Amino acid sequence: MKRLSNDVLTQRPTLPEKIVQFGEGNFLRGFIDWMIHQMNKQGLFNGSIVAIQPTPHGRILPKLARQDYLYTTVLRGIQENQVIDQAEVVTSISRGINPYSDWQEVLSLAQNKDIQFIFSNTTEAGLAYKEEKYEPETAPPSFPGKLALFLYERFQSAQGDPNSGFYIFPCELVENNGDLLKEIVLKVSQDFGFPEAFRSWIESANHFYNTLVDRIVTGFPKTNGEVEAFYNTFHYEDELLTIGEPYHLFVIDGPITMEELLPFQQVGLNIQWTSVKPFRELKVRILNGLHTMMYAIGLLKGKETVLEVMEDNALRAMIDHCLQQEIFPVLETSDEEKAVFAESVIQRFLNPFNHHQLSDIGLNGLSKFRVRVLPTLLDYIEKYHQVPEILSYSFAASLLYYRVHYYEGDTAYGQWKGKTYPLKENNETLKFLEQAWQNYDDTSEKMEAVVNTILENQTLWEKNLNKVPTLKKKVIHFLSKLLADSSS
Ligand SMILES: NC(=O)c1ccc[n+]([C@@H]2O[C@H](COP(=O)([O-])OP(=O)(O)OC[C@H]3O[C@@H](n4cnc5c(N)ncnc54)[C@H](O)[C@@H]3O)[C@@H](O)[C@H]2O)c1
Numbered sequence: 452m453k454r455l456s457n458d459v460l461t462q463r464p465t466l467p468e469k470i471v472q473f474g475e476g477n478f479l480r481g482f483i484d485w486m487i488h489q490m491n492k493q494g495l496f497n498g499s500i501v502a503i504q505p506t507p508h509g510r511i512l513p514k515l516a517r518q519d520y521l522y523t524t525v526l527r528g529i530q531e532n533q534v535i536d537q538a539e540v541v542t543s544i545s546r547g548i549n550p551y552s553d554w555q556e557v558l559s560l561a562q563n564k565d566i567q568f569i570f571s572n573t574t575e576a577g578l579a580y581k582e583e584k585y586e587p588e589t590a591p592p593s594f595p596g597k598l599a600l601f602l603y604e605r606f607q608s609a610q611g612d613p614n615s616g617f618y619i620f621p622c623e624l625v626e627n628n629g630d631l632l633k634e635i636v637l638k639v640s641q642d643f644g645f646p647e648a649f650r651s652w653i654e655s656a657n658h659f660y661n662t663l664v665d666r667i668v669t670g671f672p673k674t675n676g677e678v679e680a681f682y683n684t685f686h687y688e689d690e691l692l693t694i695g696e697p698y699h700l701f702v703i704d705g706p707i708t709m710e711e712l713l714p715f716q717q718v719g720l721n722i723q724w725t726s727v728k729p730f731r732e733l734k735v736r737i738l739n740g741l742h743t744m745m746y747a748i749g750l751l752k753g754k755e756t757v758l759e760v761m762e763d764n765a766l767r768a769m770i771d772h773c774l775q776q777e778i779f780p781v782l783e784t785s786d787e788e789k790a791v792f793a794e795s796v797i798q799r800f801l802n803p804f805n806h807h808q809l810s811d812i813g814l815n816g817l818s819k820f821r822v823r824v825l826p827t828l829l830d831y832i833e834k835y836h837q838v839p840e841i842l843s844y845s846f847a848a849s850l851l852y853y854r855v856h857y858y859e860g861d862t863a864y865g866q867w868k869g870k871t872y873p874l875k876e877n878n879e880t881l882k883f884l885e886q887a888w889q890n891y892d893d894t895s896e897k898m899e900a901v902v903n904t905i906l907e908n909q910t911l912w913e914k915n916l917n918k919v920p921t922l923k924k925k926v927i928h929f930l931s932k933l934l935a936d937s938s939s
């Protein structure tokens with residue numbers, strides 16, 4: 452069978468490059484690139500995207516290049532009682548650049564005046580400040596470093612023209628992502644010794660927008676036989692087949708007048724040009740909160756996907772209880788808004804087509820717990836002076852899932868009921884966890900010592916959790932229960 456390429460898709464539009472995108476992962480392909488494709492299809496944007504690989508060891512860009520930057524998006528789910536099952540070849544990416552081998556190509560792009568928009572999704576780890584050296588001939592390691600040099604090249608080539616800046620939309624799931632990216636780029640520019648005039652131009656000529664994105668994109672199919680079934684229907688192979696749900700929401704804290712340049716709403720996409728804050732609290736605490744709360748519990752109970760968790764009566768009852776009794780009471784949004792959003796989330800989790808792997812959700816699970824679950828848990832304790840049962844149980848489950856049993860090379864491994872699995876978290880966190888569990892020997896004193904050490908780590912939790920009344924006791928209790936379960 453042929454691979455997807457220009458030979459397979461013979462009618463492909465050639466459009467001027469207008470967007471630079473840092474990242475080429477599942478989410479950008481299933482969300483932003485798909486949206487640009489929708490606008491192009493209706494002749495309302497007429498521009499293409501250049502994707503820049505954000506890390507040195509990218510596996511996605513070579514695959515995209517082999518397919519002439521084409522890939523298929525499959526959106527499947529149930530909306531308003533209707534089954535939606537659509538496959539479409541997305542043509543919005545014109546090419547990709549590996550900045551580690553072609554940095555000059557990236558800089559040339561910065562000089563192209565047609566490029567007006569910058570999108571990114573480099574995960575939470577990518578939208579972060581790193582101290583790095585200015586080397587004009589090579590790509591800086593970090594995403595903000597690359598962006599700073601990209602902007603500097605534009606500034607110089609346009610001789611500081613106040614109309615030459617970019618519209619910048621970071622899509623990382625980080626609070627105030629636009630403000631944060633601007634702050635980091637300014638800091639990097641200072642580190643690099645760039646002139647004050649450039650830094651003023653960053654502030655005055657560029658627009659950094661805070662955004663919130665929402666669509667469950669599970670990426671390449673992982674269940675047995677699924678890929679082959681798709682290929683047989685398409686009559687081509689596609690290594691970058693991207694699966695997601697039909698639901699999508701993109702909130703951008705920018706003026707509606709931006710629709711003149713980016714006509715998202717005009718093509719019927721679910722875009723809101725408004726403040727992100729209320730959407731963020733609902734989405735992160737309910738949708739991402741439930742995901743993060745369930746992954747370790749589910750995996751430790753032998754489940755593999757969100758759907759399997761939702762279809763298990765006991766686990767489903769636990770999730771409903773957590774939502775109603777532990778998350779809802781501490782959210783400030785109105786009861787009606789909470790209920791409507793939560794119901795839609797439950798329906799999305801029950802999407803029969805959605806094989807969302809718990810192990811994917813569990814990547815960087817402790818960092819996610821800190822941002823997506825811990826605030827709810829702490830708010831609850833503050834409000835009710837008692838520890839919420841399910842959230843603290845899920846905390847214990849996450850800690851146990853992330854118990855480092857051994858290292859092989861640079862990879863840390865966890866173990867549960869005889870099964871071994873690789874752990875992906877910040878390296879320092881994993882080293883710390885390995886140490887914390889090192890002397891554990893099944894006794895309650897040692898368990899208390901382990902939990903004490905983990906909870907007091909302020910780098911992990913941003914506060915000493917041993918000072919939170921009775922949390923430690925609950926976590927010890929649930930960890931002991933889970934450990935007993937693991938040996939039964
Ligand atoms: N998949 C979803 O359903 C979904 C939905 C909404 C938001 N998101 C957000 O999108 C992010 C990416 O998800 P994905 O499904 O596309 O994952 P992915 O693994 O397919 O892509 C991750 C991208 O981030 C880059 N990256 C990883 N670490 C980096 C670092 N330290 N510096 C710079 N770049 C780095 C990778 O090179 C790749 O381009 C997640 O962090 C998530 O918060 C995902």
Ligand SMILES: O=P(O)(O)OC[C@@H](O)[C@@H](O)[C@H](O)[C@H](O)CO
Pocket residue numbers: 624664665666667668738739742743811812814
């Ligand atoms: O993508 P992650 O790994 O940051 O988080 C896992 C899921 O919670 C997340 O992808 C959601 O499905 C998504 O945020 C929905 O918009």
